[in-house]
Amino acid sequence: xxxxxxxxxxxxxxxxxxxxxxxxxxxxxxxxxxxxxxxxxxxxxxxxxxxxxxxxxxxxxxxxxxxxxxxxxxxxxxxxxxxxxxxxxxxxxxxxxxxxxxxxxxxxxxxxxxxxxxxxxxxxxxxxxxxxxxxxxxxxxxxxxxxxxxxxxxxxxxxxxxxxxxxxxxxxxxxxxxxx
Numbered sequence: 001x002x003x004x005x006x007x008x009x010x011x012x013x014x015x016x017x018x019x020x021x022x023x024x025x026x027x028x029x030x031x032x033x034x035x036x037x038x039x040x041x042x043x044x045x046x047x048x049x050x051x052x053x054x055x056x057x058x059x060x061x062x063x064x065x066x067x068x069x070x071x072x073x074x075x076x077x078x079x080x081x082x083x084x085x086x087x088x089x090x091x092x093x094x095x096x097x098x099x100x101x102x103x104x105x106x107x108x109x110x111x112x113x114x115x116x117x118x119x120x121x122x123x124x125x126x127x128x129x130x131x132x133x134x135x136x137x138x139x140x141x142x143x144x145x146x147x148x149x150x151x152x153x154x155x156x157x158x159x160x161x162x163x164x165x166x167x168x169x170x171x172x173x174x175x176x177x178x179x180x
Contacts (some may be wrong), residue, residue: 058084083109100124110146 063076086105094102106112107123116123125136125143137144144150 056088058082058088100129108145110144110149113145 058081059078060081061076061078063074065072065074067073086109090102090105093099093105103116104124107116113123122130122134122137125133125140128136141147141150141154
């Protein structure tokens with residue numbers, strides 16, 4: 001009997017008439033007879049959620065939505081994190097015993113390349129390590145990941161240097177022209 005009473009109560013709750021709430025603003029003016037009703041319903045555009053099904057994914061989601069009174073637009077995408085991929089690949093190479101390959105992969109990042117150079121352990125170059133790789137990097141600077149920065153720092157400025165002999169020659173030419 002108790003079960004039947006609970007069942008009837010639940011059915012009764014679901015049969016109650018429910019009303020949707022509206023956001024209606026009503027204003028009355030004393031100079032004009034009449035009532036103005038403005039419906040302020042909330043916007044309906046919502047940004048899509050993009051799910052990564054695994055935490056071991058090197059991408060993140062970005063979504064956006066905009067809504068006006070007439071039109072709503074929403075969109076989303078996923079963005080790859082290349083540095084995360086580089087770290088995961090390097091970690092995998094290291095675990096497989098390919099330590100030089102792991103370091104070489106990390107050296108594609110100019111920050112790591114610079115840090116290795118500052119530590120006195122240059123990054124591998126085409127299978128060469130140690131001093132051999134340092135010489136190879138010096139011979140092929142265009143293959144460095146920080147090549148643009150390296151060019152700015154190591155640019156040889158071509159300046160005309162005037163020595164005493166040059167100044168004496170110029171002075172003597174000017175003096176000769178004055179006497180003529």
